[in-house]
Amino acid sequence: MTFKLDTLFNSPEKQYLDANDLSTLSQYVSSIPDRMAVYRTLRDQEIAIMQPIADALQQQAGHPEPLVERSVRNGLMVLRYAAMAMLLDDEGFVEERLQGWLPEMVKAYETQAVDQQLFQLLFQQLGKIFSPAQLNLLKPNLEKAQSLMLNTRETVTLAGLL
Secondary structure, three states, X not given: OOHHHHHHHOOOOOOOOOHHHHHHHHHHHHHHHHHHHHHHHXXXXXXXXXXXXXXXXXXXXXXXXXXXXXXHHHHHHXXXXXXXXXXXXXOOHHHHHHOOOHHHHHHHHOOHHHHHHHHHHHHHHHHHHOOHHHHHHHHHHHHHHHHHHHOOOOOOOOHHHO
């Protein structure tokens, strides 16, 4: 259960949820079908999404194959964690799961340039598959992961795709 929902249900001083709390709960519950649809699409089409990105990274800039492989592998993990965070509606999930290892991997293998291109291509690819509303479900988590991965506050945004 998400942090937002946990706080709703762990308020012993309240016998019933107030109107704001009920609204928060209602918004989450009503968004579950959309979240599940996006999650299923990512799960089922992961290879179809990432393969063109891997091919483009290899062809576009002529990056060494091991760097492309490492970046794509990390990109897959980022996509999976972003999808789970989106499904749970948990803004802290991505940071909690990626903070300890992802920035260090990027730094150790010096994949930042490849990773930046990977995110640009990933956002383009997702824009072909998902509606703007569906992209908005993923956007905060992908941007947080990108920020962690590239160790920067500047991120490629989905704004141009929406």
